[in-house]
Amino acid sequence: MLTITAINAFNDNYIWVLRQGTLAQVYVVDPGDAKVVIAHIESHRLELAGILLTHHHRDHTDGIAELVEYVKQTTQSVLKVYGPHSEAINGINVPLDPVATMELSLPFLKHKMQILSVPGHTAGHIAYVIEDALFCGDTLFSAGCGRLFEGTPQQMLHSLTQLANLPANTKVYCAHEYTLANLKFALTVDPNNAALKTYAQQAADMRAQGKATIPSNIALEQAVNPFLRTDDLNILSSIKQHFSVQDPSKLDKLTCFTLLRQWKDIF
Structure with a gap:
């Protein structure tokens, strides 16, 4: 059985730890802080x-060098660092091209890891899927999505559609606890969504108890996430x-997504 554990980092980051059964060997996803990883280990x-790295932003990569040195000093071995081949990330020694390599067999993990290309937040952003778990970095958040720092709205919409088409029971392990802020925006654009209102109350209760709202799952996101539902009549x-749109015929799915992301950027 694959066990997935969260390490809290910075204000709202999650570093995910993957462990197969009782094996001692583990993988970490997006370790922006080496010290909390070492303490956990x-x-x-x-x-x-x-x-396993999803993209180049420092809150996901700053722990690499220290962790590589830690493993060298404690086990005299070279740490495998997997990440997107098209992003300039110091320390990657196993570059991944999601077009050429769609699956990855990792030592100590029973099942293969699927590699997905999900540009939008950054140009070379990738995601990982293993068993029923999705590690999507800053592409898909619960009730939201990442900002478009490098990619286009068209790229991000395609990436989100790809993730939304994963099996409904797929757990969404994103990299940040942004859920409450995302839900506030979602309720603004989709105020009559009963599933959304229920989830907003559940999430608020969880955070009040100091619990994480992550992982979410694809079925829930399809029901509540406005960025996956830009063709919904209420969101339209x-x-x-x-935006005082006079001609509804101009609101195709891409235009709606673009406007929705612009709205969220200044919300």
């Missing part, structure tokens, strides 16, 4: 087998009203 008597109505 040592307190649980684990061994770091590799790093909100976009038309907010």
